[in-house]
Amino acid sequence: MNTHDKDRVLIFDTTLRDGEQAPGASMNEKEKLEIAHALDSLGVDVIEAGFPVSSPGDFNSVKSVAKHVKNSIVCGLARSVKKDIDAAADAIKPAKRGRIHVFLATSKIHLQYKFKKSEDEILQMAVEAVKYARDRAADVEFSPEDASRSEKSFLYRVLEAVIDAGATTVNIPDTVGYSVPVQYGQLIADIRNNVPNIERAVISVHCHDDLGLAVANSLAAIKNGARQAECTINGIGERAGNASMEEIVMALKTRQDFYGCTTGVNVKEICRVSRMVSKATGFIVPPNKAIVGANAFRHESGIHQDGVLKERSTYEIIRPEDVGFMETGLVLGKHSGRHALKERLKGLGVDLNETQLDKAFERFKNLADKKKEIFDEDLVTIVEDEVKGGRDIWGLVSLKTVSGTNVKPQVDVVLKSKGKTFKSASSGDGPVDACYKAIDAVTKTKGELLDYSIQSVSRGKDALGEVTVKVKFKDRNVIARAASTDILEASAKAYVNALNKVLVS
Numbered sequence: 001m002n003t004h005d006k007d008r009v010l011i012f013d014t015t016l017r018d019g020e021q022a023p024g025a026s027m028n029e030k031e032k033l034e035i036a037h038a039l040d041s042l043g044v045d046v047i048e049a050g051f052p053v054s055s056p057g058d059f060n061s062v063k064s065v066a067k068h069v070k071n072s073i074v075c076g077l078a079r080s081v082k083k084d085i086d087a088a089a090d091a092i093k094p095a096k097r098g099r100i101h102v103f104l105a106t107s108k109i110h111l112q113y114k115f116k117k118s119e120d121e122i123l124q125m126a127v128e129a130v131k132y133a134r135d136r137a138a139d140v141e142f143s144p145e146d147a148s149r150s151e152k153s154f155l156y157r158v159l160e161a162v163i164d165a166g167a168t169t170v171n172i173p174d175t176v177g178y179s180v181p182v183q184y185g186q187l188i189a190d191i192r193n194n195v196p197n198i199e200r201a202v203i204s205v206h207c208h209d210d211l212g213l214a215v216a217n218s219l220a221a222i223k224n225g226a227r228q229a230e231c232t233i234n235g236i237g238e239r240a241g242n243a244s245m246e247e248i249v250m251a252l253k254t255r256q257d258f259y260g261c262t263t264g265v266n267v268k269e270i271c272r273v274s275r276m277v278s279k280a281t282g283f284i285v286p287p288n289k290a291i292v293g294a295n296a297f298r299h300e301s302g303i304h305q306d307g308v309l310k311e312r313s314t315y316e317i318i319r320p321e322d323v324g325f326m327e328t329g330l331v332l333g334k335h336s337g338r339h340a341l342k343e344r345l346k347g348l349g350v351d352l353n354e355t356q357l358d359k360a361f362e363r364f365k366n367l368a369d370k371k372k373e374i375f376d377e378d379l380v381t382i383v384e385d386e387v388k389g390g391r392d393i394w395g396l397v398s399l400k401t402v403s404g405t406n407v408k409p410q411v412d413v414v415l416k417s418k419g420k421t422f423k424s425a426s427s428g429d430g431p432v433d434a435c436y437k438a439i440d441a442v443t444k445t446k447g448e449l450l451d452y453s454i455q456s457v458s459r460g461k462d463a464l465g466e467v468t469v470k471v472k473f474k475d476r477n478v479i480a481r482a483a484s485t486d487i488l489e490a491s492a493k494a495y496v497n498a499l500n501k502v503l504v505s
């Protein structure tokens with residue numbers, strides 16, 4: 001980054017830390033590393049990879065992200081206590097560029113109920129923590145948690161003191177999503193006017209979406225001089241979530257005339273990374289979600305369609321292809337060959353080796369037998385579903401279901417493992433329940449289905465159905481997906497994929 005470029009807004013992605021704090025969104029180390037690589041090629045400036053002291057799993061994830069990420073700064077979160085800062089410092093050690101992010105609440109509510117400490121005691125703790133962190137890393141960020149509800153005069157004192165102690169970035173969190181844009185923008189302006197040494201640090205913003213204002217607040221802060229925005233892919237995060245990265249970046253790009261700011265994000269990668277995060281967390285992106293939702297660029301009304309056909313800019317402020325949005329266009333059919341598939345996948349940015357291409361082609365031919373029209377989304381799903389999958393212990397061979405009105409559902413499954421086949425049958429409350437009981441019986445495991453959802457991948461009655469499941473095996477929760485034109489087959493495969501995830505990691 002050119003630190004002298006005053007109009008460059010740094011993008012601090014916290015999908016792997018605050019995003020992962022979304023209820024039910026936990027990711028394993030492999031998924032986190034994949035996302036970190038994607039964030040790196042997306043061009044985010046900082047990746048907050050986790051909260052190292054919180055668990056050995058989090059520590060290892062931050063460490064492995066620090067080891068493998070090439071360009072972005074890798075950051076670890078720490079409370080203002082030595083053991084947290086030590087853990088963060090150890091975890092980011094392998095990084096080319098590492099950052100320790102220290103936080104401590106400054107609002108009256110937190111001081112009184114959480115800490116039972118005075119303002120002076122909190123100020124001292126903050127300064128000591130920043131000094132301790134600076135002895136371990138050159139790049140230290142400080143966050144006065146609940147800043148937007150803190151007394152301004154105390155907030156200014158804390159910011160001045162931590163900058164003197166060595167903080168290079170000061171982040172102003174709207175921790176509970178309480179602020180509104182004009183007020184939050186004013187807070188940033190006031191900080192710039194009242195903290196004498198503020199020019200020695202980057203002002204960062206971190207907004208939560210409890211009132212649906214996280215992105216609006218972040219933009220108001222940027223308009224008033226903040227130059228780092230903390231955000232997550234798809235806006236996932238604690239409670240209602242964090243500010244959405246794709247919305248902030250595209251607002252700055254589309255309305256550069258108003259904000260006069262740039263980011264280093266390679267926006268063509270946005271939809272790919274959004275899908276990846278949705279897949280790893282099991283959080284489906286709502287169709288009307290700005291920038292990455294399935295309907296974000298679809299025009300339904302005749303007047304709009306007519307306008308777009310005449311001149312796109314009549315109703316389009318962003319070209320879908322600019323953010324890597326896949327148009328639903330007919331691409332391939334039953335008679336398309338291996339070469340056509342390879343070329344089309346290349347066009348979608350998917351490069352496969354020969355073995356992977358063989359697998360994809362086989363799956364493509366099977367799908368083409370069942371489905372007349374194969375869309376880009378179908379191809380991407382095939383690749384993600386099968387070809388790039390890991391080592392599988394169990395695989396689904398076949399499934400037979402009997403269900404109907406007033407009939408107790410009955411399912412027969414055949415699974416394979418290490419070259420052998422195994423069968424079982426079961427009845428259940430519904431066909432999915434029966435199917436999962438039969439799989440449990442074959443594999444001698446007991447999964448508890450915590451969440452189940454189904455979504456169509458493209459359009460038409462013969463569309464692929466993509467099933468996402470969250471399953472608890474003993475004390476581990478895993479999320480997995482699978483797609484098929486037969487939704488029970490997709491349900492069975494998703495469950496088997498979840499089991500494989502537990503068995504191989």
Ligand code: KIV
Binds near residue numbers: 103171173175206
């Ligand atoms: O919301 C918040 O205040 C946080 C801090 C740790 C920055 O996530």
Ligand code: ZN
Binds near residue numbers: 173175206238
């Ligand atoms: Zn937060």
